[in-house]
Amino acid sequence: NIYFNDEAYHVLNSYLVNQKFDPKNVFILVDNLTYKHCFPIILSHVNFLNKSHVIKIRTGEKEKNIYTCIKICKLLEKLKATRNSLIINVGGGVITDLGGFVSSIFKRGIRFINIPTTLLGMVDASIGYKTGVNLDYIKNEIGTFHIPELLIIDPFFLNTLSRTEIISGMAEMFKHGLIANKDFWIDMNKFKLEMAENKNICNDLIKKSIFIKNKIVTKDPKEKGLRKILNFGHTIGHALESYFMNKKEKILHGMAIASGMIYESWISHKINDLSMIDYEEIESSLSSFYPKKYVLSDLDVEKLFIIMEHDKKNEKNKIQFSLIKRIGECSYNYEVPFSLIKESLLK
Ligand SMILES: NC(=O)c1ccc[n+]([C@@H]2O[C@H](COP(=O)([O-])OP(=O)(O)OC[C@H]3O[C@@H](n4cnc5c(N)ncnc54)[C@H](O)[C@@H]3O)[C@@H](O)[C@H]2O)c1
Ligand SMILES: [Zn+2]
Known part of the structure; x- marks a missing residue:
């Protein structure tokens, strides 16, 4: 429909x-x-x-x-x-x-x-x-x-709609490529600047992005399994979003999720076989489009961790991650040690 x-x-x-x-x-x-x-x-x-x-x-x-x-x-x-x-x-x-x-x-x-x-x-x-x-x-x-x-x-x-809102929304489109469709990730990278500048060009990309999400939610409407891959970048991303909500420098959802995807790609590299080449491609593409506006200290990381512990997605009190294996493929229900979360954030 x-x-x-x-x-x-x-x-x-x-x-x-x-x-x-x-x-x-x-x-x-x-x-x-x-x-x-x-x-x-x-x-x-x-x-x-x-x-x-x-x-x-x-x-x-x-x-x-x-x-x-x-x-x-x-x-x-x-x-x-x-x-x-x-x-x-x-x-x-x-x-x-x-x-x-x-x-x-x-x-x-x-x-x-x-x-x-x-x-x-x-x-x-x-x-x-x-x-x-x-x-x-x-x-x-x-x-x-x-x-x-x-x-x-x-x-x-x-x-x-403002350019910032467009770029924020684009983060979810990048995510759709990373978790489920490498060709779409490539297209997004090819057209990202045009899309941010000239909103009409993006019809086709919007359609493809919707189809990717729709296919996933149709297979698992109530998020019992597969749908969790849509949470890639969101465990750390949501924590960043909440943390900065109370600070002077608010960050939009998409900006937080873009950072979350970089951190969680590092974790994916460490424990889910994501190759260094894929990691570097993701890091350079997203960090050039979504420059970070913050530097995290040890104390920030402790606070972010407390927020992650309250995440609705957790099961049995364990922080749950969805991690990619390669660009275009993602799996879910990973428990990640605090030391590795910290490493990804302070890297
Ligand atoms: N249900 C879900 O699966 C799901 C998934 C992702 C996000 N969300 C929710 O979506 C919300 C964020 O959505 P959003 O980013 O669209 O925020 P939003 O609805 O607040 O819209 C952002 C701003 O743009 C303005 N706006 C809307 N359309 C406009 C237009 N065409 N031209 C000019 N201004 C316009 C709005 O008035 C608002 O100020 C969050 O509450 C989030 O939790 C839900
Ligand atoms: Zn999101």
């Missing part, structure tokens, strides 16, 4: 008509910025939605919490939403996670559609049925699996 560009809007129009929706029974969730930049584009393609309700929240990760969900539920109730209502999420990962979660709990679950408008949203957050909100500082602690009716991908939205 993933559709691209103009075809996507045709499918959406037919879906709304075929399902006999009353426009007043359709609720469009946006944030300030997607209301301004993306909602008018959608209306220009899907006239039907002119009479639908718009629910607008403030932009930003801070809004991704249970209190915003309650506010949205109350508003849905006030606007007489029923079990047959439809929510259309128009935004980045914050909106698709939040709107997907509300859809999964409101009246025990209603239908929803995702229209991701950030690169990270298109290639990652909106793919794979995970919805959720943060609990204080713990990311995605409350959530569900809920399948959207349709996923509409229109890279045109990227024209108003």
Whole structure:
């Protein structure tokens, strides 16, 4: 149910008509910025939605919490939403996670559609049925699996997104190459500069990246095994992201994950047979595109380790890693000694 560009809007129009929706029974969730930049584009393609309700929240990760969900539920109730209502999420990962979660709990679950408008949203957050909100500082602690009716991908939205957000989203695309498809890794490296500068060139890369993630999550929707390979770079990456969240110098998710992939490639080299040649290729490609803005001390490493110990992905209190064997192949459930994690971080 993933559709691209103009075809996507045709499918959406037919879906709304075929399902006999009353426009007043359709609720469009946006944030300030997607209301301004993306909602008018959608209306220009899907006239039907002119009479639908718009629910607008403030932009930003801070809004991704249970209190915003309650506010949205109350508003849905006030606007007489029923079990047959439809929510259309128009935004980045914050909106698709939040709107997907509300859809999964409101009246025990209603239908929803995702229209991701950030690169990270298109290639990652909106793919794979995970919805959720943060609990204080713990990311995605409350959530569900809920399948959207349709996923509409229109890279045109990227024209108003900042270059930093594009580069951050690209980290997940590099990851898709590293864990599952060497050719895609090569393509990403070939076109990375063009993609960062000229957003329209990336249609084809976005499609390929979505297919890679979608294939993995379709095989293992509930993350019992294979899906864990998508966590490559994220054990250390998430710790960096959380650690720097409280510092002056915040780092975007993709930037943290790019560093995480370099560190975890070193660990892969040490205990998972990743060749030195592959390691050096990954290190030089990612560090040139994602220059590090921090230097870690011994004390930082201790603190990062404490954060990793609280990672949701852990099993039996052991920190879990997904590691690559070669570019394009990844496996999961590795326990890595602290000394090696430290070595990778301070190298
Ligand atoms: N469910 C999953 O599997 C999954 C996977 C990865 C990430 N996530 C979640 O995704 C979230 C991050 O997503 P994100 O990076 O898209 O952040 P985001 O939703 O906060 O969007 C980033 C910023 O871009 C703005 N924006 C969105 N589209 C725009 C456009 N077209 N033009 C101009 N501005 C625009 C937003 O208002 C926001 O300020 C995190 O909460 C993360 O936990 C979920
Ligand atoms: Zn990620």
